[in-house]
Amino acid sequence: MNKKEILDILQDNTNNEQLFKKADKIRHDNVGDDVHLRGLIEFSNICKRQCKYCGLRSLNKEVERYRIQKNEIIDYVHNAVNLGYKTIVLQSGEDDYYSVNRMIEIIKLIKEFDVALTLSIGEKTYDEYREYKKAGADRYLLRIETTDKDLYKEMHPYADIENRFRCLYDLKRLGYEVGTGCLVGLPNQTLESLADDILFFKELDADMVGIGPFISHEQTPLKDYPNGDFWLALKVMALTRINMPTINIPATTAMETLNPNGRIIALQSGANVVMPNVTGTEYRAKYEIYPGKICINDKPEKCRGCIENKIKSIGRDISNDYGFHKK
Numbered sequence: 001m002n003k004k005e006i007l008d009i010l011q012d013n014t015n016n017e018q019l020f021k022k023a024d025k026i027r028h029d030n031v032g033d034d035v036h037l038r039g040l041i042e043f044s045n046i047c048k049r050q051c052k053y054c055g056l057r058s059l060n061k062e063v064e065r066y067r068i069q070k071n072e073i074i075d076y077v078h079n080a081v082n083l084g085y086k087t088i089v090l091q092s093g094e095d096d097y098y099s100v101n102r103m104i105e106i107i108k109l110i111k112e113f114d115v116a117l118t119l120s121i122g123e124k125t126y127d128e129y130r131e132y133k134k135a136g137a138d139r140y141l142l143r144i145e146t147t148d149k150d151l152y153k154e155m156h157p158y159a160d161i162e163n164r165f166r167c168l169y170d171l172k173r174l175g176y177e178v179g180t181g182c183l184v185g186l187p188n189q190t191l192e193s194l195a196d197d198i199l200f201f202k203e204l205d206a207d208m209v210g211i212g213p214f215i216s217h218e219q220t221p222l223k224d225y226p227n228g229d230f231w232l233a234l235k236v237m238a239l240t241r242i243n244m245p246t247i248n249i250p251a252t253t254a255m256e257t258l259n260p261n262g263r264i265i266a267l268q269s270g271a272n273v274v275m276p277n278v279t280g281t282e283y284r285a286k287y288e289i290y291p292g293k294i295c296i297n298d299k300p301e302k303c304r305g306c307i308e309n310k311i312k313s314i315g316r317d318i319s320n321d322y323g324f325h326k327k
Contacts (some may be wrong), residue, residue: 185228
């Protein structure tokens with residue numbers, strides 16, 4: 001689809017049901033009915049960045065900061081593997097405590113469990129990305145959030161969108177499966193820029209794209225702005241599936257924060273991945289990128305059983321493979 005075709009659909013809400021059904025059929029025809037589970041470990045909420053929408057921004061003095069040490073991370077991985085997860089996602093703020101050597105040690109220990117490993121730890125140099133890949137990392141998640149250069153500059157003080165692009169293309173060159181995505185509903189965001197986001201995902205040849213609605217956080221400069229629209233976020237996700245039929249698309253937890261059935265609706269509108277949290281409950285509430293996150297008091301065992309029941313309730317099943325992008 002070209003930009004005009006995408007924009008026409010974003011502007012018109014009279015055919016939403018047909019759009020979601022079309023995306024679901026393309027998902028069925030290209031990646032099948034199995035849902036891939038990724039076990040998410042949020043191992044540090046310390047971040048040097050000042051992104052205006054994020055509760056972990058360095059200027060937020062209200063959040064209780066934490067770091068999870070290597071042995072505890074490995075304990076979470078061990079528990080996740082016992083629960084049947086074939087992919088682990090290590091996610092954190094941009095925390096320089098986790099040096100290249102520390103990360104390499106953690107990566108190598110995790111890979112001993114015979115799992116696929118996704119890192120989501122922010123902007124790094126080419127050499128750092130190369131060392132993580134050599135240590136065994138398979139995938140990297142780095143959301144662009146918006147491709148609108150003016151909006152990106154407004155939302156990300158002291159950050160450079162060109163460096164973000166550089167990171168994503170470095171990751172592709174190094175052979176990672178690359179995940180990216182955008183926030184839907186940022187202040188001053190236009191439908192034109194959302195169309196550009198979708199076209200960028202295709203240009204990048206991304207392997208995974210996560211779409212989430214903006215959710216206002218009380219301890220950020222955007223505290224007085226309204227949340228993004230669930231249905232618009234779902235439309236961006238569905239259009240991404242239609243334009244990139246074989247990629248992996250997660251049903252994001254932010255969707256369910258705005259809609260009690262958000263992840264199931266997303267799975268019926270083009271998504272094929274869910275990322276349950278396998279971090280200990282003592283940390284989950286502190287990793288508050290946005291307020292109202294679901295399941296923060298649920299143990300990993302409960303989350304695993306709950307999401308499996310939901311998935312089976314719509315006639316889908318849990319995949320038992322690593323969930324790599326099958327182009």
